[in-house]
Amino acid sequence: MRIARLALAYLASRPLATALNVAMLALGVATIAFLLLVTHQAEERLTRDARAVDLVVGAKGSPLQLILSTVFHADVPTGNIGLDESRAIATNPMVASATPLALGDSFRGHRIVGTDASFLALHDAKLAQGRMFEAEMEAVVGAEVARRQGLALGAPLTGAHGLAASGPAHGDHPYRVVGILAPAGTVADRLVLTSVESVWHVHEEHAPARKEITALLIRYRTPLAAAMLPRAVNAGTAMQAASPAYESARLLDLAGVGVQTLQWFAVVLMASAALSLFAALSSALQERRYDLALLRTLGASPASLAALTLAEGVTLLMAGAILGLALGHGAAHALGLWLAASGSWPLTGLAWVAGEAYLVLAVLGIGALTCLVPALQAYASDPASLLAKR
Amino acid sequence: MLEIRSLRHEYAGRTVLDVPSWDVGKGESSLVLGPSGSGKTTLLNVIAGLATPTAGTLRVAGEEITRLSPSARDAFRARKVGLVLQTLHLIGVVSVRENLRLAQRLAGSPVDDSRIDEVLASLAVATLAGARARDISVGEAQRVAIARAVVNRPALILADEPTSALDDANCEKALALLLDQAAACGATLLVATHDNRIRSRFARRLEL
Numbered sequence: 001m002r003i004a005r006l007a008l009a010y011l012a013s014r015p016l017a018t019a020l021n022v023a024m025l026a027l028g029v030a031t032i033a034f035l036l037l038v039t040h041q042a043e044e045r046l047t048r049d050a051r052a053v054d055l056v057v058g059a060k061g062s063p064l065q066l067i068l069s070t071v072f073h074a075d076v077p078t079g080n081i082g083l084d085e086s087r088a089i090a091t092n093p094m095v096a097s098a099t100p101l102a103l104g105d106s107f108r109g110h111r112i113v114g115t116d117a118s119f120l121a122l123h124d125a126k127l128a129q130g131r132m133f134e135a136e137m138e139a140v141v142g143a144e145v146a147r148r149q150g151l152a153l154g155a156p157l158t159g160a161h162g163l164a165a166s167g168p169a170h171g172d173h174p175y176r177v178v179g180i181l182a183p184a185g186t187v188a189d190r191l192v193l194t195s196v197e198s199v200w201h202v203h204e205e206h207a208p209a210r211k212e213i214t215a216l217l218i219r220y221r222t223p224l225a226a227a228m229l230p231r232a233v234n235a236g237t238a239m240q241a242a243s244p245a246y247e248s249a250r251l252l253d254l255a256g257v258g259v260q261t262l263q264w265f266a267v268v269l270m271a272s273a274a275l276s277l278f279a280a281l282s283s284a285l286q287e288r289r290y291d292l293a294l295l296r297t298l299g300a301s302p303a304s305l306a307a308l309t310l311a312e313g314v315t316l317l318m319a320g321a322i323l324g325l326a327l328g329h330g331a332a333h334a335l336g337l338w339l340a341a342s343g344s345w346p347l348t349g350l351a352w353v354a355g356e357a358y359l360v361l362a363v364l365g366i367g368a369l370t371c372l373v374p375a376l377q378a379y380a381s382d383p384a385s386l387l388a389k390r
Numbered sequence: 391m392l393e394i395r396s397l398r399h400e401y402a403g404r405t406v407l408d409v410p411s412w413d414v415g416k417g418e419s420s421l422v423l424g425p426s427g428s429g430k431t432t433l434l435n436v437i438a439g440l441a442t443p444t445a446g447t448l449r450v451a452g453e454e455i456t457r458l459s460p461s462a463r464d465a466f467r468a469r470k471v472g473l474v475l476q477t478l479h480l481i482g483v484v485s486v487r488e489n490l491r492l493a494q495r496l497a498g499s500p501v502d503d504s505r506i507d508e509v510l511a512s513l514a515v516a517t518l519a520g521a522r523a524r525d526i527s528v529g530e531a532q533r534v535a536i537a538r539a540v541v542n543r544p545a546l547i548l549a550d551e552p553t554s555a556l557d558d559a560n561c562e563k564a565l566a567l568l569l570d571q572a573a574a575c576g577a578t579l580l581v582a583t584h585d586n587r588i589r590s591r592f593a594r595r596l597e598l
Contacts (some may be wrong), residue, residue, distance in 0.1 A: 003494070006484065013483040064481040215585045297440065299468020299540075301461055384432075384441040 028270030029324020114199030313371030472539030482524030
C-alpha cells in the first residue's frame with residue numbers, strides 16, 4: 001500500500017472532519033476565484049470599450065455619468081449639446097475623428113444610438129449581414145440584439161423612450177433592420193445603430209429649434225491633444241470633456257473598495273480553514289501516534305511518516321482548491337446566465353484568469369506550511385519510547 | 391543469529407538495560423524474562439534497531455546493528471525482523487490484507503498476495519483478509535499480528551509480551567502459533583515476557 005493510499009484511507013476514516021475541512025477551504029477559494037473572475041472580466045470589458053475613445057464631449061454634469069452613458073451605454077446622458085458647437089470641436093486640427101451620438105430611446109432594453117458610419121470603425125465592428133443604414137429609419141443591430149430579440153434583415157423594431165423596456169413607445173416611427181453586426185465583444189454588440197437624422201425624426205415633435213446631439217466621441221490626431229483639448233472644451237465652451245480612460249479607472253477604484261473588502265473576507269475565511277486544517281492534522285496525528293510507531297517498526301523511515309502526514313494535508317488542500325475553483329466558476333457562470341437574461345453585460349465562468357494560478361499556488365503553499373508542523377512532529381516521533389510507554 | 395556483548399542502554403541518566411553477553415543461534419527460540427520495567431521492551435527495541443544502545447555491540451544475522459545508519463537500520467528491520475507488539479497494533483483504517491501488503495512494501499518486496507493468503511490460512515484467519523482491521527476481534531488481531539510479523543519470512547521474530555493479557559487456554563494457543571510460524575520460516579524467535587506460564591516452553595532464557 002502506497003503512502004498516498006494510506007493517507008486517503010485515513011481521510012476516509014473520518015468523513016465528517018474531512019468534508020468540513022474541504023468545505024471551509026473550498027468556500028474561501030470559491031469566493032476569491034469568483035471575485036477574480038468578475039473583476040477581471042469587468043475590467044477587461046470596461047478597458048476594451050473605453051480604449052476606443054480618447055475623449056467624450058457632452059453636456060456639463062457628472063463626467064462619470066457622461067462616460068457611462070455614451071461609452072458604456074449604462075446610464076442616462078447628462079443632456080444635449082448644440083450641433084453647431086459640436087462641429088466646431090470636430091473640425092479642430094487635433095481631432096482625428098469625431099463620432100456623433102444622439103441618444104434617448106431604446107429597444108427592449110437595448111439602446112438606440114443615432115450616429116454615423118465612423119461608429120463602426122471606432123469599435124472595430126463589422127457587418128455580418130446586410131448593409132449600413134443610409135436612409136432615415138433604417139437600423140443596424142448588434143449581434144447580441146439580433147440573437148436575443150430574434151431579429152433578421154427587414155424586421156421592424158419600435159423604440160421606446162428612455163432606457164427601460166417599459167418606456168412610452170414610438171409606435172408610429174418603426175425602424176427597419178438593414179444590417180446585423182458580427183460579434184465584436186464590445187458594447188456595439190448590445191446596441192441598435194441608426195442615423196442621427198432618424199433620432200431627430202422620431203423626436204421632431206418635441207425637438208428644439210436648433211439641432212442637438214448628445215455627445216461627440218473623439219479620437220486624437222496627436223498625443224498633445226490629450227493635454228490641450230479637454231482644457232479648451234471645459235474652459236472655453238458650455239460643454240464638458242471627459243476622458244473614458246480616467247473615468248473608468250475612477251469607477252474601478254470605487255468598485256475596488258467593495259471588491260477588496262470581499263477579498264479580505266475570503267482571505268480570513270481561508271486563514272480559518274488553514275487553522276482548522278492544522279488542528280485536524282495535529283489531532284489526527286495524536287490519535288494515530290501508535291500507527292506511526294507501528295509503521296516505524298515495519299521499516300518506514302521518519303521521512304515517509306512525514307510524507308504520510310503531508311500527503312493527507314495536501315490531499316485536503318487539493319480537494320478544497322479544486323472544489324473551490326469549481327464553485328467559483330459555477331457561481332460566476334450562473335451570474336453570467338442571469339445577467340444575460342436581463343440583457344446586461346456578459347460574464348462567463350468558462351474562463352480562466354492568471355490570478356487563479358497564483359491563488360492555487362498560495363493555497364497549496366500556505367497549506368503545505370500549515371501541514372509542515374504536524375509532518376515534522378511525525379518525523380521526530382520516537383517509536384521506541386512510545387511503544388515502551390504503552 | 392544474535393550476538394550481544396557488553397550491551398548497555400541509559401535513559402535519563404539511568405541504566406535501563408545491561409546485558410554482559412548473550413548469544414542465540416539460528417532457528418532457536420529464546421525467552422527474555424523479567425519484571426515490568428526490567429528493560430525487556432528496551433532490549434527488543436535495541437535489537438530491532440528502533441533504539442541505539444549507549445554502549446556495547448549487537449550483531450543480528452551477521453550485521454552489526456549499532457554501526458548501521460538510521461535508514462539502513464530501517465531497511466534491515468523491514469527485511470530481517472518481524473515484530474509482534476504487546477498491543478497487537480494493526481492499522482485499523484485498512485483491511486487485514488492491506489496491513490500485510492504494507493509490511494511487504496515497506497520491506498521493499500513486491501506485493502505477494504499468494505504468500506499473504508498462505509500465511510493467513512496457516513493462522514486460520516484467511517476469511518478475514520478483506521475485513522477492516524479495526525472491525526476484527528482481539529483474538530483475530532493477535533493472529534493477524536503474527537501473520538504480519540512472518541509474512542516477509544524474517545530471520546528474527548521479536549514478540550513483546552504476546553501472552554500477558556490472555557487466559558491460560560489462549561496463552562497456550564498464541565504461543566503455539568508463534569512457535570509454529572517461526573519454525574515454518576526457519577526464524578529465530580525471541581519472546582520478551584514477565585509471564586511465567588510460558589517459561590517451561592523455552593530451553594534458552596535470558597533473565598533481566
